[in-house]
Amino acid sequence: MKTYTAAVIGLSQISQGRLPKPRSLSATDPMPRSHVSAYAAHPRVKLVGACDLMPAALEKFNATWRDVHPDTRLYSDYREMLEAEKPDIVSVITPDDKHADIVVNAANRGVRGIWCEKPIATTLADADRMIEAVERNNTAMTVSHTRRWMPIFHKARELVRDKTYGELKILTATMYYSRAMMFRNGTHIFDMLCFLADARPEWLIGELEDGFDGFDRYRGDGGNEITSEPSANAYIKFANGVRANMMMLKSNNATNVLEMVFENAVARMAGDGQIVVNRVDGPPATSTRGAISVTQAIGHEDWLADRELGTLSELVQALDTGAKPALSPPRAARQTLAVLLAILESHKQGNAKVMIDAGPS
Template structure:
């Protein structure tokens, strides 16, 4: 079994959180929900280095992970870490406006894999130079739109691809919650619209939250501050004819629902581990009102890993086999960013239809 050296740049919560083990199941590890936890859980990975600029981040690492990663060396200069440790895989978990320079330098340093946080960058020019550097160096890079590694979404996309209920016509995503921020959190939703529609976006009409009329550029350095960016509503047409609505409202709810309208069914994902299908028995032309609304609930098979651990599994597979990961490559993440930026442009132009390349 080939072993790989990993290193992380940026030591915040999503980088190094550690979930508590259930006390009643001492032998069972919780599914990792951070980069450092995922590296700890993968048998082919050794975490050799971790880098941040803040002493408090090192203190957190030492308090949280020393029992599991006793030999990980800490750095405050990522270039020095790359030169000393020569890692195979590097995580980039810095604020969004600081992904690009670091990814380009990491790609040029001889690594084989990069796991970059989302959104890929704050501008398309930055995304392009990241893509150029990773492709020129043959690096397998994946962007952390983590819903792409959740089995439920693959089960639903299979319904789309297999035309189980006819053609997909419309996807509606509703995000009513306090952190309904279009880039920080909404990027997951916009990315999932592209994944489920299974096509590239053709055009979008967008509107931003009241009070953000001058918001024509995402700075990406606002961190967790909810007021630093707007929520957004968007109406998207995809190149295969599928339409999508994204409706975001900053409110005290915790509601994230995705509904898909097919010829013969409405499929609903409400955040619980089930897919609810309201289907029509028979072709629409003969369906009676009584037949509409027949409901079934389907489960989905569990995977050995989802989200963060699945990202690492996929990167390790890419390195083992010399292929690049396919679930969230940088070119796909660039499309998601282009959609978010087009919503800003649409709003600035009085909710005009903005064409995507």
């Protein structure tokens, strides 16, 4: 089988973190939770280059990864690295407002596969020029909305598509968590609402956390400082009639809840990897309750193994076949960004109903 070369740009924790335990493609093993460890775990990809502007980040790579990636060359200029290494795959793990130029540059240089962190960008104009560049250059690109590689969400969408319990009507998500920041962490859940609704988001009514009335633009430098970014609530209408509610609240307690209301059942994603279903199509006394075990239901397809390794496996498969990665394509990530930006606009307009510029699918 063909092997591929890869390079990473930006060397923070999600890029080069390392768990103490070795991992495999098993769905039950700990997630690699970093790009560099996914490259270490994938038997057909060799990491040839790593780049960061900060010497300390490069030193950390040496301290953390030399035993596993002995030949990886280090760079402080990504253009120089792309020119010298000509990698097949590039990871873009810089702050959110710094994804666009790098993706466009890499696509124009002929990089075949791009693995870009989420959210895709901070403006729709940037997302559009990224999409234009990868489509014009026939580049395979995937965006790290990592829940798209988790079996539980595939099982949930299977319930939607198979109409096992009738049509999906309502999605309700609650993010009650210290880092309930709309762009940093919320993007994953807004993306899941789009994934599960399985239709274009049309319009929404949004609200930002108290004290963030002036937050009308996301600068992309969020992440480390929780107070730099608001949580957000939204009521979203999708083209197929599905309504979604997203409620976020920063809290030192932690719970994330996702519920799906179908015509004949309510399904709740439980923290233990199961979906608990309450049937509601009989009189209340006869309603039944059951749990779907997701590991059993989905099995161990390699690209569903876990988040980062799943993302890389799908990208490798795309390079093998010439197909485009289907699970988190840039146009889907643009839709999620459009939802986030529409919330800012709605709040600015006094919580008005605003149309979502979701672009073509």
